[in-house]
Amino acid sequence: MMTIIVVIIVTGALIIGAFWGIYGNMSKNLEGFLVALAGGALLVSALLELINPALEKNSIPITLAAVFAGAITFTxxxxxxxxxxxSKSGGGLLAAITLDGIPENLALGVALIGAGPLSVAALSGSILLSNLPEAAGGAKEMSNNDNSKKKVLWLWIGTALILSASALLSHYLLADVPKEYLNYIKCFAGGAVVASLALEVFPKAFKKEKYWTGLATAIGLILALYLNTLGE
Structure with a gap:
């Protein structure tokens, strides 16, 4: 039940963010700052929650290969x-925005396997922070490019449903996988998250809020490190 609640809250942030972007008001500077903050949090969470456990207990070469495989697959x-x-058609838009969220939600689903609420606080909190400004900025930009607000909102609702399903499926389908192999799967997801940050998150943040990007990223990293200590 906890898994379902976490997934609904995290992916529900996409719908809230889309509403905010379409009908609310968010400055480019604020959007860039929040995206960079979330990116910093996700970066350290991917390392601590997804990659580091395998480095400590599994084969190091296979672990590093799994990280690289995740990164190259996403790329x-x-x-x-x-x-x-x-990404101009409805299908293309849906595929594009869904692809950006799949690594994070795959990571969330597998990270929740056998874990207590506090141990995944950093990762789920980071994804939540990431979803709000990314959805707000993306929905705002899409609604300004000859797309109706209603169409854009439905696209983001569809995205939230698909990503919720991916997180839940990864959680329940992989629940009985031996821990050694589960660690490799987490590394694959971690590599995909890192690639998505480099391709989608940090460039967007720097474009919208150049000189605060580094500071915002550091703040996000600090927040994720603190949340991670709560699970120890």
Missing amino acids: ILDYLVKEKWG
């Missing part, structure tokens, strides 16, 4: 969706 899919398929 290839991101290129195919956005450069080959395009």
Whole structure:
């Protein structure tokens, strides 16, 4: 039950963020600051919650290979969706914004396996922080590009549902996987998260709020480190 509640809250932030972006008011500077803050939190959470456990208990070469595999898989899919398929049609838009969230939600689903609420506080909190400004900024930009507000909102609702399903499926389908292999899966998800941060999050943050980006990223990192200590 805790897993379902966490997933609903985290992905529900996408819908709240989309409402905020379409009907509310968010300055570019604030959006950039929040995106950078969330990116910093996600970066350290991916390392501590997803990658580091495997480095401590599993084969180091296989662990590092799994991280790289996750990064290259996301990079290839991101290129195919956005450069080959395009993101102007409804299907393309849905695929693009869904792809950006899949690594985080896959990571959330597997991280919740056998873990207490506090041990995943940093990761789930980081994803929540990331979802709000990303959805707000993305929905605002999409609604300004000849897309109706209603269409954009439904796209983000669809995205939230798909990402919720991906998190829950990864959690329940992988629940009985031996811990050694589960650690490798977490590393794969962690590598995908790192790639998504480099391709989607930090460039967007710097574009909208240049010189505060580094500070905001450091604040996010500090928050994630503190939340991680709560699970110890």
